[in-house]
Amino acid sequence: MNLESMYQDIILDHYRNPHHSGLREPFDAEVHHVNPTCGDEVTLRVRVDGERIEDVSYESTGCSISQAAASVLTDLVVGQELSDALSIHERFLEMMHSQGRGEPDEDVLEDAVAFVGVSRYPARIKCALLPWMAWKDATAQALAQKGVHS
Amino acid sequence: MTTDLAGSPVLRPRPPVGSVADAAEALAGAQHYDVDVVRKDFPLLARTVHGGKPLVYLDNAATSQKPTAVLDAEREYYERHNANVHRGIHVLAEEATAMYEGARTKVAAFIGAATPQEVVFTKNASEAINLVAYAMGNAGASGPRAGRFRLGPGDEVVITEMEHHSNIVPWQLLCERTGATLKWFGLTDEGRLDLIDGVITDRTKIVCVVHQSNILGTVNPVADMVARAKAVGALVLLDGCQSVPHMGIDVADLGVDFLAFSGHKMCGPTGVGALWGRGDLLAAMPPFLGGGEMIETVTMERSTFAAPPHRFEAGTPMIAQAVGLGAAVDYLTDLGMDAVAAHERALTAHALDVLGTVPGLRIIGPPTPIGRGGAISFAVEDLHPHDVGQVLDELGIAVRVGHHCARPVCQRYGVPATTRASFHLYSTQREVDALGEGLLRVKAFFRL
Numbered sequence: 197m198n199l200e201s202m203y204q205d206i207i208l209d210h211y212r213n214p215h216h217s218g219l220r221e222p223f224d225a226e227v228h229h230v231n232p233t234c235g236d237e238v239t240l241r242v243r244v245d246g247e248r249i250e251d252v253s254y255e256s257t258g259c260s261i262s263q264a265a266a267s268v269l270t271d272l273v274v275g276q277e278l279s280d281a282l283s284i285h286e287r288f289l290e291m292m293h294s295q296g297r298g299e300p301d302e303d304v305l306e307d308a309v310a311f312v313g314v315s316r317y318p319a320r321i322k323c324a325l326l327p328w329m330a331w332k333d334a335t336a337q338a339l340a341q342k343g344v345h346s
Numbered sequence: 347m348t349t350d351l352a353g354s355p356v357l358r359p360r361p362p363v364g365s366v367a368d369a370a371e372a373l374a375g376a377q378h379y380d381v382d383v384v385r386k387d388f389p390l391l392a393r394t395v396h397g398g399k400p401l402v403y404l405d406n407a408a409t410s411q412k413p414t415a416v417l418d419a420e421r422e423y424y425e426r427h428n429a430n431v432h433r434g435i436h437v438l439a440e441e442a443t444a445m446y447e448g449a450r451t452k453v454a455a456f457i458g459a460a461t462p463q464e465v466v467f468t469k470n471a472s473e474a475i476n477l478v479a480y481a482m483g484n485a486g487a488s489g490p491r492a493g494r495f496r497l498g499p500g501d502e503v504v505i506t507e508m509e510h511h512s513n514i515v516p517w518q519l520l521c522e523r524t525g526a527t528l529k530w531f532g533l534t535d536e537g538r539l540d541l542i543d544g545v546i547t548d549r550t551k552i553v554c555v556v557h558q559s560n561i562l563g564t565v566n567p568v569a570d571m572v573a574r575a576k577a578v579g580a581l582v583l584l585d586g587c588q589s590v591p592h593m594g595i596d597v598a599d600l601g602v603d604f605l606a607f608s609g610h611k612m613c614g615p616t617g618v619g620a621l622w623g624r625g626d627l628l629a630a631m632p633p634f635l636g637g638g639e640m641i642e643t644v645t646m647e648r649s650t651f652a653a654p655p656h657r658f659e660a661g662t663p664m665i666a667q668a669v670g671l672g673a674a675v676d677y678l679t680d681l682g683m684d685a686v687a688a689h690e691r692a693l694t695a696h697a698l699d700v701l702g703t704v705p706g707l708r709i710i711g712p713p714t715p716i717g718r719g720g721a722i723s724f725a726v727e728d729l730h731p732h733d734v735g736q737v738l739d740e741l742g743i744a745v746r747v748g749h750h751c752a753r754p755v756c757q758r759y760g761v762p763a764t765t766r767a768s769f770h771l772y773s774t775q776r777e778v779d780a781l782g783e784g785l786l787r788v789k790a791f792f793r794l
Contacts, residue, residue, distance in 0.1 A: 198396075199740050199791065203733075208792070234732055235749045235756060235763035257762045259732035260792075323732065 201296075201313035202320070203260065210307065211260035216270035220253040224338035229330040231322055236262045238327050242334040244342065247278045252331060261311075261320055266327035268308045273331065281335075285328060292321050379685045385772045387413040387677070399742030402777045402784075407560050407588060407721040407768035408746050409610045412674075416613060419673035420666050431665055432639060432656070446665050449672030450655070456675045457586075457605065458596035459622055466621045466628070466655040467668050471587045472512040474606035474621035475554070477634045477658055478583055479516035482552070483523050488632040494581075495631060497551055499525035504546055504553045504580070506531040506539055507758055508562055511751040513554050513585045513606075526551070533758050537562040537711035541570060550580040557589035561752040561764065562711030563694075563721040565589070572601040581627070587611055591770070592690055592719055594683035597622055612678065613771075614671035618664045628654035635660040678771075686771045693769050693778060694720040700782035706794065707785065710759050720769035723750070726785060727794055731765040737788040738765075743781055 223241035230237045236258030243250040252270045256263060273281040288308055291298040296316035300309040314324050385391050388411045395401050403411065423445060429438035431446045447462070454462040468474040485495035497503070503517045507530055521528045529550075532540045537559075546553060553575040558565045568584060575582045583604040589595060590605075591612035597605055604627070609618040623631070633640055633651050637660030642650040651657045678686065695715040701707055706727040712718040726734050731747035738745055746766045749756045756763060767781055
C-alpha cells in the first residue's frame with residue numbers, strides 16, 4: 197500500500213501528540229489561514245526577538261498532515277535565527293514540490309523529511325504547507341511591525 | 347418522449363406524484379431495474395485505479411459519469427452538424443439550431459415546463475441563480491414591468507442555512523448592492539429546516555431554497571415553503587441540482603417560480619446548466635448579460651431585448667453541451683425517473699444500515715431514509731475527512747471530503763468538514779458494502 201509512504205509513523209506521532217500546540221503570550225503577530233477547499237484552519241502566533249524566532253504557537257483544526265506539519269514546523273524553527281528558519285522553509289518547499297523524488301537532508305529537515313511521501317499527492321501538498329504559509333505570513337508581519345525587512 | 351430534429355415538443359402527460367399507487371408502481375419499476383445492465387452504458391465505471399482495484403465511484407453529488415449516448419451525441423454534433431446557432435442560412439446552421447433548440451424542448455418536457463421558452467441554458471446552476479439575482483439587481487433601472495423584481499432597503503431575501511454557497515453568495519451580493527436584508531431559516535439537530543414563523547414576512551421578495559441538500563441529503567418540504575412565500579407574494583427559487591438528476595420533477599406540481607439545475611450532475615456534459623422560470627416572470631425580467639443573441643434592435647444609444655429565453659443567453663451558447671444534455675434527458679427518460687428514484691431510495695436505506703454498523707461513525711443529516719436522498723455525510727470519530735478519504739481512495743473508493751461548498755452547515759454541526767458518499771442511478775449495493783468495509787480499514791489504519 198502506498199499509504200504508508202504518506203502516513204509515516206513520524207507524521208502520525210506528531211498528529212497524535214503535537215508539539216508546541218496552543219496559543220501563547222507574548223506574541224508579535226497572529227494570523228489565521230484557511231484551506232478553503234477542505235476546511236483546514238490554523239491560527240498561528242509568532243514572537244521574534246531581534247533576529248531570533250522566540251516562539252511559534254498555534255491552534256489548528258485539520259487533517260493529520262496539516263496538524264503534523266504544524267508540529268514539525270515548530271520543532272524546526274523555534275529558537276532558530278531568522279535566516280536559518282527561512283532557509284529551512286525553502287528546503288521544505290523544495291521537498292514538497294519534488295513529487296516524491298526529493299532526497300531531503302535529514303540534518304536540516306529532521307522529522308520533516310517524513311513529508312517527502314506527501315509530495316506525491318498533489319491534493320495534500322497544500323495541507324502540509326498550510327502552517328508554513330501561516331508562519332511565513334506571521335513572521336513577515338512581526339518583522340514589518342518592528343520595522344525590519346526580511 | 348420523442349422530438350423531431352426541429353424540436354417540436356411532444357410532451358408526455360405526467361401522472362400526479364405522491365400517491366400510494368405511484369409508490370407501488372415505483373417499487374414495481376425498481377424490480378425491473380437491472381443496475382448491472384445500466385452500468386454497461388457508462389464506460390468509465392469499468393476502469394480500475396491504483397493498480398487494478400475496481401473503481402467505486404461514490405462522488406455523484408459532485409458530478410455524475412456520462413453514458414455512451416451522451417458522448418455519442420456530442421461527438422456526432424461536432425462531426426456532422428457543427429455551426430453557430432440562430433444565424434446563417436445554410437444547412438449546418440439550421441441543423442445546429444434545430445439540435446440546440448431540440449435539447450431545450452427535451453429539458454422542458456423533462457421538468458414539466460409549460461413551454462420550451464421557459465428554459466434558459468446557462469453554463470451551470472451557479473450561473474442560473476446569479477442570473478435571477480443580477481436580473482433583480484438590474485430591475486431598479488428597468489421599466490415598470492420589472493417592478494416585481496425590484497429590491498431596496500426594507501425588502502428581504504430569505505435563504506436557508508443548508509444552501510450550497512452558490513445559493514448564498516449571489517443573494518449576499520444582491521443585498522449588498524440593493525440595501526435589502528438577507529434572512530435565513532436555521533437547521534434542526536436532525537438536519538432539517540427549522541421552519542419557524544417570522545422569517546418570511548410581508549417584506550420578503552424572494553425565497554431561495556435547496557430541494558435536496560448536497561451535504562445533508564435532506565429533501566426539503568417545498569410545498570410548505572411555497573405556501574409561506576405565496577402568502578406574502580414572494581417569489582420562490584428552487585435549487586434543483588441534487589433533485590432533478592434523482593427524482594421525477596414537475597415544476598407545475600412544485601409550484602415554484604424558478605428552478606436552477608446543472609447538466610453534469612444528471613449524466614450530461616459539464617458547461618451546461620439551466621434556469622427554468624415561469625413564462626410571465628421571465629418575460630418581465632431585465633437581462634443579466636448583454637451581447638449578441640440577446641437583443642431585438644441595437645442603436646448606438648440603446649438597445650431593446652429579445653424575448654425569453656434568448657434574452658438571457660448572450661453570446662454563442664454551449665451548443666454541443668446542450669445537445670449532450672438533451673441526450674442525457676432522453677437517457678434518463680428511457681430509464682424512468684420513478685425507477686431511478688426507487689433504486690436510489692433502496693440504496694440509501696442500505697447505506698444508512700451499513701454505515702450504522704461502523705463503530706464511532708456519526709451521520710450528519712437525517713439518519714433514516716425518510717425525506718432524504720442519496721448524499722450521506724458522516725464523521726468517523728474525530729478523524730479528519732481528508733484522512734478518511736485518502737485511505738478510501740487507496741482502496742479505489744472515491745468519496746468527497748471537505749465542506750462541500752456548504753460551510754455554514756459544517757459550522758452548525760461543529761465539524762470542520764465531512765466525508766460524503768453520494769449515489770446515482772448506476773450505484774450498487776456492492777459498492778455500498780465496499781464503503782462499509784473500507785471505513786473499517788480506515789479505522790484500522792489510524793489504529794482507532
